[in-house]
Amino acid sequence: MIVNDQKLPDLPPPASTTGVVGWLRTNLFSTPFYTLLTLVTLYVLYVTLVPAIQWAFIDADWLGDSRDACTSGGACWVFITARLDQFLYGFYPESEHWRVNTLYLMLVILIGALVWEKTPKKGWIAAFTLIIFPVIAYFLLVGGSFGLEHVETHKWGGLMLTLVLACVGIVASLPFGILLALGRRSHMPVVKSFCTVFIEVWRGVPLITVLFMASVMLPLFVSAEIEFDKLLRALIGITLFQSAYMAEVIRGGLQAIPKGQYEAADALGLSYWKKMGLIILPQALKIMIPGIVNTFIALFKDTSLVLIIGLFDLLAIVQAALADPKWLGYSVEGYVFVAFAFWVFCFGMSRYSQHLERKLHTGHGAR
Incomplete structure (x- = not known):
C-alpha cells in the first residue's frame, strides 16, 4: 500500500458556484x-x-425653441431646454445670471473640497463655508452694494430658490435642534418645559400651516417699522419647524449614549458644556447620521410647499411654465425633470451620509 504524505493542491470550486453564473444561481x-x-x-x-x-x-426630441420641434412622438425635452434658464434662475434678471452662476460654482468647489478626503485644512474650509460663504451669497444675490444691481426676492425662483431655502434651513435647523434637544433633557424645569412645549407644538402643526402663519402673522409680532421680506418669513418658518424634528432626532442619539460616558465625563470634572461638546455630542452625532440626513432630505423636498405663499421654487416654476398655452400637454416632461432634479440632490446626500457612516464607524464607548 502506498501512502502519500504530500498535501494535494486545492481543487478549484465548481464553475457553477463562481462568477456571474454562481451569483445568479445563489441570488436569483x-x-x-x-x-x-x-x-x-x-x-x-x-x-x-x-x-x-x-x-x-x-x-x-432634444433641440429646438418651440413645440414645433417635437415631431417624433417621444418625450419633448425641448420644453426643458427652451425654458432651462427660467427653471434655474426663476425671474432673476438675465444680465445678472453670472452672480448666481458664481455661487453655484463656489458651492460645488466647497462641497467637493469637503467631500474629498485628502483636502488639506478642511476645518478652515468648513468654517469658510458656514460663516463667510453665506455672507458672500447674500451680497451677490440681493445686490444693492459694491456696484451690484438690487434684485428683489420676489424675482428669485427655480432651482436657485430651492437651494437657498434648503441650505439655510439645513444649516440653521441643526444648531437649533441641538439646543432644543439638550434643553429637553435638562434638569432645569423652566428650560425643559419650554423646549418640550416648543418641540411638541411645532411637530404637531403641518408645514403648510407654519408657512401661512409665518407669511401672514409674523409681521404682527414685530414693530411696524420692521419690514419682513416674504422669503425671510418662509426661512424663519422652515427653520423653526425643522429644528423641532431635528431636536427629536438628536435626543434619540443622546439617549443612545451609554450612561458610563456621562459618568466618565463627570469623573473628569468637566463642565456641562465641555462634557457635551467634547464627549457626548461627537458620539451622539455619529450615531444620528442616518436620522439627521433623513431629516435634511425631507426638508429639501418640503421646500416645494413655499408655492402656498407665492414663492416660485423649482416645482412651482415648472408648473407655471406648463400653464403657458405654447407648451400645453407637456406636463409629464416637466414633472420628470423636477423629480430627477430632486432625486439627484437627495441621492447625493444619502450616499454621502453612508460614506460618513463607514468612515466614522469606530464602535461605541464602554457602558
Whole structure:
C-alpha cells in the first residue's frame, strides 16, 4: 500500500458556484419559488422599462425653441431646454445670471473640497463655508452694494430658490435642534418645559400651516417699522419647524449614549458644556447620521410647499411654465425633470451620509 504524505493542491470550486453564473444561481435562481419570482420581475421590467426608455431617449426630441420641434412622438425635452434658464434662475434678471452662476460654482468647489478626503485644512474650509460663504451669497444675490444691481426676492425662483431655502434651513435647523434637544433633557424645569412645549407644538402643526402663519402673522409680532421680506418669513418658518424634528432626532442619539460616558465625563470634572461638546455630542452625532440626513432630505423636498405663499421654487416654476398655452400637454416632461432634479440632490446626500457612516464607524464607548 502506498501512502502519500504530500498535501494535494486545492481543487478549484465548481464553475457553477463562481462568477456571474454562481451569483445568479445563489441570488436569483436558488429555489423554484425565487426562479418564478425572478422571471415575473424580469417580465414586468421588460413591459414597463422598454417603452419608458423608448419614449424618454430613443424617440425623444432634444433641440429646438418651440413645440414645433417635437415631431417624433417621444418625450419633448425641448420644453426643458427652451425654458432651462427660467427653471434655474426663476425671474432673476438675465444680465445678472453670472452672480448666481458664481455661487453655484463656489458651492460645488466647497462641497467637493469637503467631500474629498485628502483636502488639506478642511476645518478652515468648513468654517469658510458656514460663516463667510453665506455672507458672500447674500451680497451677490440681493445686490444693492459694491456696484451690484438690487434684485428683489420676489424675482428669485427655480432651482436657485430651492437651494437657498434648503441650505439655510439645513444649516440653521441643526444648531437649533441641538439646543432644543439638550434643553429637553435638562434638569432645569423652566428650560425643559419650554423646549418640550416648543418641540411638541411645532411637530404637531403641518408645514403648510407654519408657512401661512409665518407669511401672514409674523409681521404682527414685530414693530411696524420692521419690514419682513416674504422669503425671510418662509426661512424663519422652515427653520423653526425643522429644528423641532431635528431636536427629536438628536435626543434619540443622546439617549443612545451609554450612561458610563456621562459618568466618565463627570469623573473628569468637566463642565456641562465641555462634557457635551467634547464627549457626548461627537458620539451622539455619529450615531444620528442616518436620522439627521433623513431629516435634511425631507426638508429639501418640503421646500416645494413655499408655492402656498407665492414663492416660485423649482416645482412651482415648472408648473407655471406648463400653464403657458405654447407648451400645453407637456406636463409629464416637466414633472420628470423636477423629480430627477430632486432625486439627484437627495441621492447625493444619502450616499454621502453612508460614506460618513463607514468612515466614522469606530464602535461605541464602554457602558
